[in-house]
Amino acid sequence: MKDVKFAFDKASVRTYDADGKLHVELTPISKANICVYYGKEIPCWEELGLIPDKAYRLLRDPEELRKAASSFNNQPLLNTHIAVSVLAPPKEAIIGSTGESAEFDGTYLKNSLVIWDVNSIIGVENKQQREISSSYRYRLDMTPGEYEGEPYDGVMRDIVCNHVAIVPSGRAGPDVFVYDSLPTGLKLMSKIQKLMALFKPHLANDADPEEMEKKVGEIIKDEDDDGKKNKVAEDELTEEEKKKLAEDEEQAEKDKLAKDEDDKNEKEKMANDSKLAMDSAIKGVEQRFAALRQAERDVRPVVGELACDTAEEVYRTALKQMGCADHASLPSAALQSVFKAYSRPAMANDSTSINHSSREAVKAYFEGK
Structure with a gap:
């Protein structure tokens, strides 16, 4: 290199x-x-x-x-x-x-x-x-x-x-x-300065940052001193008290392991949920793609190729080109059925019967609902 x-x-x-x-x-x-x-x-x-x-x-x-x-x-x-x-x-x-x-x-x-x-x-x-x-x-x-x-x-x-x-x-x-x-x-930043970075935004305007920093340092020192005192106190415990302390520590360790296991299970569940969501999303995309291809095949003999992003857009565009006055207001679920009924007379190039068929198809759909 x-x-x-x-x-x-x-x-x-x-x-x-x-x-x-x-x-x-x-x-x-x-x-x-x-x-x-x-x-x-x-x-x-x-x-x-x-x-x-x-x-x-x-x-x-x-x-x-x-x-x-x-x-x-x-x-x-x-x-x-x-x-x-x-x-x-x-x-x-x-x-x-x-x-x-x-x-x-x-x-x-x-x-x-x-x-x-x-x-x-x-x-x-x-x-x-x-x-x-x-x-x-x-x-x-x-x-x-x-x-x-x-x-x-x-x-x-x-x-x-x-x-x-x-x-x-x-x-x-x-x-x-x-x-x-x-x-x-x-x-x-030192440990004290790091704490001060969190405290300073909350200090009163007339407070002395250096004095506050000194107090934080004293707090940390007191904590260290308390830790030493606790160690001395532990050495002075009776055998029974030491046994009880050991049992408490053992239970605390078990509780921690149980919590870790719960956290692990929760993460695995989240991972599985994410996979299911991804699979569902992929399936939805595949279904929309299949519906789009089917719509393109349906309208191609009537209006030719249409460059659309969804099956709904394909059917609405085709119906509009064929003179259907209801193309914009039809519910999505009705589009394919209406188009198929609408397109049958369209193959005979009879505009009057086309419009009549369109109205009848729309009417039949809603009566069926």
């Missing part, structure tokens, strides 16, 4: 707005390079005949990244990798967003970022969580080759971004990180 040096003496690209959100003007979010993936990490690995525990060297091809750049715009920024969908967005993990001007410079795919979660901002500032890892769909082309002198086993093609994450260590490498020299505005 080529050595990469960044000009850290330039003006900072990090800024903070009035609400404390961190804005990064431009930063690498992915890179054209070769990364190692185990077979089981690769989509459709079984269909491709890959070995689950074998390491494969895959290339993020520069041209594929260039074509995919726009898909990295306005994507959720997470503090971990969780697939994002509209049915079950990982709300607790979303900490910000990518910008809307992604660009590829031949090596790096770059974009702006905004981070609005204080813990993630601190992680970025103290460099504990600052490398960027993008998550995307792709089609694997298992054609081996060589890139910049390094061999690879396959190429990622047709890349489409799902989300971007800020993690302790990313696969693209340590040079794909939240780009900056020294930050401006908000600095790394």
Whole structure:
């Protein structure tokens, strides 16, 4: 891999707005390079005949990244990798967003970022969580080759971004990180300063922030002292009291395990509900598509081809072209029946009997209801 040096003496690209959100003007979010993936990490690995525990060297091809750049715009920024969908967005993990001007410079795919979660901002500032890892769909082309002198086993093609994450260590490498020299505005906050950031908006205008900060520090110290006292007190317990304490702790652990199991079951239920909702949505789309194709077949011999998005629109348009005065007011459920009754005399090109048939068809439909 080529050595990469960044000009850290330039003006900072990090800024903070009035609400404390961190804005990064431009930063690498992915890179054209070769990364190692185990077979089981690769989509459709079984269909491709890959070995689950074998390491494969895959290339993020520069041209594929260039074509995919726009898909990295306005994507959720997470503090971990969780697939994002509209049915079950990982709300607790979303900490910000990518910008809307992604660009590829031949090596790096770059974009702006905004981070609005204080813990993630601190992680970025103290460099504990600052490398960027993008998550995307792709089609694997298992054609081996060589890139910049390094061999690879396959190429990622047709890349489409799902989300971007800020993690302790990313696969693209340590040079794909939240780009900056020294930050401006908000600095790394200590535990006390972090608490103060929450308290200050609620302080009276005449309150002294430094005095409040001192009091918060005293509270934390008192808590630490209480913890030490509790430890001493525990050492002075009788055997019976220690036994009771151990039983309470054991029960608390059981309660926690039971709660964890309930949470797990609830998540599984939510996942199943999401799958059912997705299956239902897909079935609905398939049914609408089938109805549209049927409507097109029905009207084609009478009015020819119609470019419409729904079966209802097809029937209404056909009836309108055939001179049906009621085409706009007919209920959706009646359209196919009315059209079929209406179109029979239309084949004889008799406009008088067409209108008469239309009225009779509409009347018959409502009387049947």
